[in-house]
Structures are given as C-alpha cells and as structure tokens.
Amino acid sequence: MTEHVVGIDYGGTSTKLLLAAAGVREAVPMAQAVVPTPRGGDALEELATHVEAFVAGRPVRGAAVTVAGIVDDRGVVLTSSNLPWLAGVAIGDVLRTRLGFAVVPVHDGRAAARAEAVLGAGRGHEDTYVVALGTGVGSAHVVRGVVEPGAHNAAGEIGHISQDEQGRPCSCGQRGCLETFIGGAHLARRWREVVAASGSASPGELDALTAQDLVAAARAGHPAATAILAEATTALARGLLGMLATVDPGRVVVGGGLGQAPDVILEPAVARLRARATFHQVPPIVPATLGPWAGAWGAALTADEVGSA
Amino acid sequence: MTEHVVGIDYGGTSTKLLLAAAGVREAVPMAQAVVPTPRGGDALEELATHVEAFVAGRPVRGAAVTVAGIVDDRGVVLTSSNLPWLAGVAIGDVLRTRLGFAVVPVHDGRAAARAEAVLGAGRGHEDTYVVALGTGVGSAHVVRGVVEPGAHNAAGEIGHISQDEQGRPCSCGQRGCLETFIGGAHLARRWREVVAASGSASPGELDALTAQDLVAAARAGHPAATAILAEATTALARGLLGMLATVDPGRVVVGGGLGQAPDVILEPAVARLRARATFHQVPPIVPATLGPWAGAWGAALTADEVGSA
Structure with a gap:
C-alpha cells in the first residue's frame, strides 16, 4: 500500500494541506485542501483534527508544517509574527502526539524556495536562486536541493x-531597501496615497487597496501606477544584478504574489536588468510555477526526509 | 624523508616561490624566494630553471602555479591580461615536462582567498568571505576550505x-561600482587629480603616485585625501553590508594591498558598517594575515591535493 507524506502550510489566514505519495519527485498531489487557519489556544488541536480528516486513514510516513518565524534546535517556536499563539510551543511534538506520525516544523520561506527549486521552475537544475515577491521580499539560494542558510x-x-540611504524607511530599520520599492506592503501604501490624492475613494475603499490593485491600474495604463511600477522594476533589476554579481546562480526563479504578474513586474525588470548588465553572467530568470502551493510542497519534501530517516 | 610541495605565485612583475612540507596545515614555510617574473617566449623555461634551483634536489610531491587569467578544463591559459605570453599555453604540462613533477594551474585570486580562509585569518573557521582590496576589488566565499565558484x-x-548609476565609469562597463570608490587604480587616479590641481608636482611625479601615497597623505591629515578615503570607506561599508545580507558568512577577511592599511581603510569601513547595520548578523571582520604570500600559499594547498590524488 502506498505510503504518504503530508505538507501543511500554516499561513496567517488560511492553511493548506497537501497529500503526496512518499518519495516526492514531482509536484503531483494526491489530495489538496484549504482550511481557515486555526487560531488561539486550541489552534493545534483544531489543526490536528483538520489533518486527521484530510488524511482519512491513509498510511502516513510523516508530515511537516511551515512556520512563519524562528524555530530553535529542539523544534520550539521562538517567535512568529503571524501566529503569536505558537510562541514557546514545540509544534511538531504537539502534532505528533495527537496524530501518531512524525511532524516537523520548517521555515515557510525556505520551504517554498526549496520546492520551487526542486519541484517547480528550478526542477532538474543544480542550483537555483529563488526570489519571493510578496508582502516583503524573500530569497534563498538552493544548491542541489538544499537551501544555503x-x-x-x-x-x-x-x-x-x-539602494538609497535617503529613501523611504524600511521595516528593517534602514532606508531605501529593495523592499521599499517592490514589497507588496510598500506598493499598496503608495497606491493608497495616489488614490487618496485623487479624492475618488472613501476611507474604507482606501484601506482595502492592495498591491494587486496597483498592478491592475498599471495594466489599465494609469500613469501614476505605471510610474510606481517603473521605479519598482528598476529597483528589482538593480537588486538582482547585485545578487548575480555576488552569487552567480545557474537559474533565477521569481515567485510570490507579485511574481504572478510577470507582464508588469518580472518581464520589465528582466529587460531593465539586461540593459544594465555588462560583465554579468545572466542566467535564465523565470516565473515560479508552484504558485501559492509552494510552501506546502516544501513541507512535503521535508516530510519525505523525516519519514525515511 | 619529508616530501615537499611547491607554490608558485606567477605575478605581473615578481614571482614568489614557496616550499612547504606536504600535508600543509599551517602557514609555516620551509623556504621562500622572490624572482623577477620571467617574460616572453622563454618565460616557462626560465621559470622552471628558477624552480629547479629553489627546490635544490629535495623530493617534491607536486606544485601549483597561479595564473591571473582564465584557464580551460585542459589546463590551457585562454587569456591573461598580465602575462599575455601564456595565451594558448598548457602551462602545467610545460612545467611538468621540464621539472619531472606534477604542476597544475590555479586562479590567482581564488588561491589567495582560499589560503587566507584555510591558513590565514580564517583558519579554524567553517566559512570565510575573503575580500581583496588591490588594484581592483576581488572576493570569494570559502566554505569548508573550498571556494564557491x-x-x-x-x-x-x-x-x-x-552604488551610483551616475557615478564614475568602471572598467566593467557600469558606473559607480564599489571598485570606482576603493579600487587602487581609481584611488591613485583621484589622488593624482588632487595633486595636479595643487600644481606642486611635475608630470613624472604625478605618474608615479599610487593609492599608497593617498593613504600616506590621509595618515598625515591631508583634507582632500581624508575626504577621498571617507567616501571610499563608506562605499566599502555599503558593499560589505549588501554582501552580509546576501551571503551571511561566518567571518570576513580583508586583504590585498589596501587591506594592509587597516587604520585608514578597514577600521573606518567597519565602523561605518556597524553604524548602518540593523537586522544584519555582523560577523568578525578582520585583516588578512598572509600578506603578499597568500597566492603562493594557495598554490601550495592546491599542490598538496594534486600530489596526494
């Protein structure tokens, strides 16, 4: 009977569950489900109930769960900004006791990067640099299937x-970081400023605007939206060029929510990068293919190793 | 009887010869010599004669020779800007035929970086990022004794x-690179401009000025020299911060000719870096210890591997 592995992507608002045959070599799921993220003191009990129902009695070799935060060597969550009720909890131990199979925690961004490199747009390539353009900007160099930590x-x-020490303040304490140009939170804020200045939206409408609204406005030819994205993609081009000069990866994969808009983000950024490149070895720079399931696939890869160890 | 390895650092003007006991674990030489770099069509014959006299009949397991240029998989030098007579020559084969022991080529900058990491200021540490501040700026991440290529x-x-797309033109075709701020050739040129504007030097004296003269002037309190180095060390701080954010090495070692002036280069740069660092993990940032012999030591390390293979 086929053994299975379970990837759990424990997100801030929704949680993804993925079932795959053990020995994962390609991103072909046996089952997928999305549940609202269990929160608060009973969160893990509730999460285990979801996983149990999802697995439905099939034999499970092991599971892994993503954590948006720092986990210590013993598997205890030290801090998680999105899931504060996990602080101090040995999440894997709690879930294993309840579920009866091994469950290990894995860093969410690293899991997604590894999955893109191993199963997604980097599949079959020795080394891939994965960039995630989301609320913030994350990245990881994955070499022979392993994230360089x-x-x-x-x-x-x-x-x-x-990129500009007089630039906008960044959450990291510096100014003018790449994230202040292309991070989703920064882009949404800048778009709100533009719409607010036009006087055409109520406060509630303003609050609801996201970076995706900016992307839609740019696609519709809105000049201010176009200008913001021109600055953003120039910054991304500069940032990627610096990374190429330092790391020289064989392949670059760009994912995350804003990675889903290659026509107005990745393609213009790559064009600007190529226009600036001189001595650089510019490798293929391609969109991610696993989309929002990358984290769950990364967890499934980790589960595979744990279960077979 | 002790077997030996020979490290040959084939430089643009002088060539260093180093003899060490095979199984190199620390930078303790058995013999060292410096000879004028053999040039032109008979260069390798002449170099072999120097090596033969230097070895003086002692048993040699193997040797390696640094090449400032690109060597293909078969050991043929494709291009070398400093040593143009090597183009198309299988330098290792020629020397082995003449000397009777294995001689392999090794990239000069990588050899020096590896030696600093393994035998110099990175000794005993798992991973070291080595920066060479010379005529240009080179660097290499050395992990468990191996350069990440x-x-x-x-x-x-x-x-x-x-760092400044409107900055000074760089040899690489871009503008405002770190090298345009702190590369020795750029610093020398800027210092010549200052001295020329003062009208106090003849054309011959101007031509002879180097980055080391700028360093000496800064140490003597010359305001223009101090200002140039303030800009240079600010740029170095920025460049190192970007590298730390990308690579996160366990240790940084700074060498090269300008690395020998830590009081006016490295120390101010590290102070500026620490003033700017926020989330960064700033590892120890220390001066190199092997000085101009780093390349020869790197060749000796390579010779050790070849001879024992």
Whole structure:
C-alpha cells in the first residue's frame, strides 16, 4: 500500500494541506485542501483534527508544517509574527502526539524556495536562486536541493539591501531597501496615497487597496501606477544584478504574489536588468510555477526526509 | 624523508616561490624566494630553471602555479591580461615536462582567498568571505576550505555592484561600482587629480603616485585625501553590508594591498558598517594575515591535493 507524506502550510489566514505519495519527485498531489487557519489556544488541536480528516486513514510516513518565524534546535517556536499563539510551543511534538506520525516544523520561506527549486521552475537544475515577491521580499539560494542558510541562518536578505540611504524607511530599520520599492506592503501604501490624492475613494475603499490593485491600474495604463511600477522594476533589476554579481546562480526563479504578474513586474525588470548588465553572467530568470502551493510542497519534501530517516 | 610541495605565485612583475612540507596545515614555510617574473617566449623555461634551483634536489610531491587569467578544463591559459605570453599555453604540462613533477594551474585570486580562509585569518573557521582590496576589488566565499565558484565561475564580483548609476565609469562597463570608490587604480587616479590641481608636482611625479601615497597623505591629515578615503570607506561599508545580507558568512577577511592599511581603510569601513547595520548578523571582520604570500600559499594547498590524488 502506498505510503504518504503530508505538507501543511500554516499561513496567517488560511492553511493548506497537501497529500503526496512518499518519495516526492514531482509536484503531483494526491489530495489538496484549504482550511481557515486555526487560531488561539486550541489552534493545534483544531489543526490536528483538520489533518486527521484530510488524511482519512491513509498510511502516513510523516508530515511537516511551515512556520512563519524562528524555530530553535529542539523544534520550539521562538517567535512568529503571524501566529503569536505558537510562541514557546514545540509544534511538531504537539502534532505528533495527537496524530501518531512524525511532524516537523520548517521555515515557510525556505520551504517554498526549496520546492520551487526542486519541484517547480528550478526542477532538474543544480542550483537555483529563488526570489519571493510578496508582502516583503524573500530569497534563498538552493544548491542541489538544499537551501544555503548562511552562518547565522540569515542568508538571502536581498530585500534589505539599501539602494538609497535617503529613501523611504524600511521595516528593517534602514532606508531605501529593495523592499521599499517592490514589497507588496510598500506598493499598496503608495497606491493608497495616489488614490487618496485623487479624492475618488472613501476611507474604507482606501484601506482595502492592495498591491494587486496597483498592478491592475498599471495594466489599465494609469500613469501614476505605471510610474510606481517603473521605479519598482528598476529597483528589482538593480537588486538582482547585485545578487548575480555576488552569487552567480545557474537559474533565477521569481515567485510570490507579485511574481504572478510577470507582464508588469518580472518581464520589465528582466529587460531593465539586461540593459544594465555588462560583465554579468545572466542566467535564465523565470516565473515560479508552484504558485501559492509552494510552501506546502516544501513541507512535503521535508516530510519525505523525516519519514525515511 | 619529508616530501615537499611547491607554490608558485606567477605575478605581473615578481614571482614568489614557496616550499612547504606536504600535508600543509599551517602557514609555516620551509623556504621562500622572490624572482623577477620571467617574460616572453622563454618565460616557462626560465621559470622552471628558477624552480629547479629553489627546490635544490629535495623530493617534491607536486606544485601549483597561479595564473591571473582564465584557464580551460585542459589546463590551457585562454587569456591573461598580465602575462599575455601564456595565451594558448598548457602551462602545467610545460612545467611538468621540464621539472619531472606534477604542476597544475590555479586562479590567482581564488588561491589567495582560499589560503587566507584555510591558513590565514580564517583558519579554524567553517566559512570565510575573503575580500581583496588591490588594484581592483576581488572576493570569494570559502566554505569548508573550498571556494564557491558560482554556476559560471563568476561569483564574488562584489567590486562590480553599482552604488551610483551616475557615478564614475568602471572598467566593467557600469558606473559607480564599489571598485570606482576603493579600487587602487581609481584611488591613485583621484589622488593624482588632487595633486595636479595643487600644481606642486611635475608630470613624472604625478605618474608615479599610487593609492599608497593617498593613504600616506590621509595618515598625515591631508583634507582632500581624508575626504577621498571617507567616501571610499563608506562605499566599502555599503558593499560589505549588501554582501552580509546576501551571503551571511561566518567571518570576513580583508586583504590585498589596501587591506594592509587597516587604520585608514578597514577600521573606518567597519565602523561605518556597524553604524548602518540593523537586522544584519555582523560577523568578525578582520585583516588578512598572509600578506603578499597568500597566492603562493594557495598554490601550495592546491599542490598538496594534486600530489596526494
């Protein structure tokens, strides 16, 4: 009977569950489900109930769960900004006790990057640099299927390299970081400023605007939206060029929510990068293919290793 | 009887010869010599004669020779800007035939970086990022004794990340690269401009000025020299911060000719870096210890591997 692995992507608002045959080699799911993220003191009990129903008695070799935060060597969550009720909890131990199979925590961004490199747009390539354009900007260099963590688990912060020391303040404490140009939160704020200045939206409508609204306005030819994205894609081009000069990866994969808009983000950024490149070895720079399921696939890859260890 | 390895650092003007006991674990030489670099059509014959006299009949397991240029998979030098007579020559084969022991070519900058990481200021540490401040700016991430080459042998070009797209033209075709702020050739040119404007030097004296003269003037309190180095060390701080954010190394070692002036280069740069750092994990950032012999030591390390293979 086929053994299974379970990937759990424990997100801020919704949680994705993925079932795959053990020995994952390609992104072909046996089952997928999305549930509202269990919150608060009973969150893990509720999550386990969801997983149990999802697995439906099939044999499970192991599972992994993404955590948007820092997990110590013993598997205890130290901090998680999105899921504060996990602080101090040995999430894997709690779920294993309840479910009866091994469950290990994995960093959400690293899981997604690894999945894109191994199963997604980097599949079959020895090394891939994965960039996630979401609310913030994350990245990871994946070499032979393994994320390069850095000496202090802090590699891949290309979103927090300043391009303008007089620029807009960044959450990291610097100014003018790449993230202040192309992070979703910054783009949404800038678009709200434009719409507010036009006087055409109520406060409630303003609050609801996101970076995707900016993308839609740029696609419709709105000049201010176009100008904001021109600045954003120029910054992305500069940031990627610096990364290429430093790391020289064989392939670059760009994902995340804003990675889903290649026509107005990735393609213009790559064009600007090529216009600026001189000595650089510019590798293929391609959109991610796993979409919002990358984190769950990364968890499934981790579960595979744990279960077979 | 002790077996030996020979490291040959074939430089643009002088060539360093280093003899060490095979199984190199620390930078303790058995013999060292410096000879004028053999040039032109008979260069390798002459170099072999120097090596033969230097070795003086002692048993040699193997040797390696640095090449400032690109060597193909078969050991043929494709291009070398400093040593143009090597183009098309299988330098290792020629020397082995003449000397009777294995001689392999090794990239000069990588050899020096590896030696600093393994035998110099990075000794005993798992991973070290080595920066060479010379005529240009080179760098390499050395992990467990091995240089990370990049997918196209092009990693480590942090000297060619632009900090100012309207800045001074760089040899790489971009503008405002780190190298235009702190590369020795750029610093020498800027110092010549200052001295020329003062009208106090003859054309011959101007031509002879180097970056080391700028360093000496800054140490003596010359305001223009101080201002140039303030800009240079600010740029170095920015460049190192970007590298830390991307790579997160466990240790940074700064060498090269300008690395020998830590009081006016490295220390102010590190102070500026620390003043700007926010989320960064700032590892120890220390001066190199092997000085001009780093390349020869790197060749000795390579010779050790070849001879024992």
